[in-house]
Amino acid sequence: MQFKDIEGQQVLANKLTEIIDSGRISHAQLFLGPTASGSLALALAYAQYLCCQQRGEGLHDSCGVCPSCRKYAALEHPDLHLVFPTTTTATVTSKPCSDDFQEEFRTFLNEHGQCGTEDEWYEFLGVENKQGQIRELDADNIIRTMGLKSYEGGYKVVVVWMAERMNLSAANTLLKTLEEPEGKTLLLLVAESRDRMLPTILSRVQQVVVPDLGVGMAAGRREEFAAMFVSWMRLLFKLNMQPLSAWVDKTAAAGRETQKQFLQYAQEALRACFLQTAAGIRLTRELEFGDPKFDQSFPALITPNNIEAMCEALNEAQYAISRNAYDKITFMQLSFKMSRYLRRAAGNASR
Ligand SMILES: [Zn+2]
Numbered sequence: 001m002q003f004k005d006i007e008g009q010q011v012l013a014n015k016l017t018e019i020i021d022s023g024r025i026s027h028a029q030l031f032l033g034p035t036a037s038g039s040l041a042l043a044l045a046y047a048q049y050l051c052c053q054q055r056g057e058g059l060h061d062s063c064g065v066c067p068s069c070r071k072y073a074a075l076e077h078p079d080l081h082l083v084f085p086t087t088t089t090a091t092v093t094s095k096p097c098s099d100d101f102q103e104e105f106r107t108f109l110n111e112h113g114q115c116g117t118e119d120e121w122y123e124f125l126g127v128e129n130k131q132g133q134i135r136e137l138d139a140d141n142i143i144r145t146m147g148l149k150s151y152e153g154g155y156k157v158v159v160v161w162m163a164e165r166m167n168l169s170a171a172n173t174l175l176k177t178l179e180e181p182e183g184k185t186l187l188l189l190v191a192e193s194r195d196r197m198l199p200t201i202l203s204r205v206q207q208v209v210v211p212d213l214g215v216g217m218a219a220g221r222r223e224e225f226a227a228m229f230v231s232w233m234r235l236l237f238k239l240n241m242q243p244l245s246a247w248v249d250k251t252a253a254a255g256r257e258t259q260k261q262f263l264q265y266a267q268e269a270l271r272a273c274f275l276q277t278a279a280g281i282r283l284t285r286e287l288e289f290g291d292p293k294f295d296q297s298f299p300a301l302i303t304p305n306n307i308e309a310m311c312e313a314l315n316e317a318q319y320a321i322s323r324n325a326y327d328k329i330t331f332m333q334l335s336f337k338m339s340r341y342l343r344r345a346a347g348n349a350s351r
Pocket residue numbers: 051052053054055062063064065066067068069
């Protein structure tokens with residue numbers, strides 16, 4: 001990957017190449033930002049630039065044609081090691097780790113221009129309902145790789161994508177490497193959520209904040225979620241049990257990754273509605289629900305009295321789903337809470 005191929009991140013790309021040109025390269029860095037906005041692609045372009053054999057000061061990009069660049073472009077450089085969340089699949093039935101999925105991951109990255117999201121990765125593996133992890137076995141492999149001699153005499157680079165998926169034992173194992181860096185090694189962590197990273201890891205890495213280009217959710221998905229949201233809110237308002245229960249069943253069938261994204265969408269939607277009520281900031285086109293009647297009347301129901309409680313309930317449900325809680329019960333309980341908050345606001349409004 002060359003920087004020139006990453007849309008919208010030229011300013012950051014220039015900063016990154018200047019850091020390498022100056023020779024002040026930190027051995028452990030965290031690229032923080034959505035994968036869809038290029039956080040992983042930037043980390044890979046950064047490594048490719050560092051290892052480029054025709055790198056020149058002020059050029060701001062790797063040459064793209066030297067042997068090292070070609071191997072990096074194909075993600076087949078022997079000194080590049082890729083680590084990412086994995087889970088059991090039809091073919092890997094126990095103790096999964098990144099080494100079991102190298103070929104699949106390369107294909108996935110190539111198909112998505114190195115900007116594919118975590119959900120798309122699970123979809124690609126055919127395990128939409130499972131949450132991947134980076135485990136101790138992966139951390140052991142990272143340490144072993146870092147300790148080996150470099151094949152081509154240059155930097156050895158380990159890129160850890162979705163580093164927030166490291167479980168506690170993996171993170172603790174990795175801490176040792178962060179404390180005692182080996183010679184020409186570079187550990188590039190790529191994460192979307194700072195909140196889910198261990199503070200002990202955060203304090204030992206140099207952070208590179210990748211601007212969110214707002215491409216995280218495809219327009220089609222947004223429309224689908226908007227329709228789901230509108231029918232849910234209407235059901236909550238009437239609290240009509242039979243159709244509500246059907247809505248919960250349908251949502252449960254959509255799979256955990258979709259559920260988590262929907263809960264995230266719902267929080268953004270409510271905050272946008274609140275801004276409209278509280279500050280008169282109109283819903284942006286992107287956040288309209290596509291139902292004129294609903295767009296017109298719903299935001300007024302989101303007030304200082306219920307916005308926080310509603311977002312907290314959604315956030316808790318999102319956490320429960322990511323911890324594999326039973327989704328039907330989670331969504332049913334959430335629905336009762338949300339209904340109460342919503343009707344309370346409506347009661348106040350009519351008084
Ligand atoms: Zn090159």
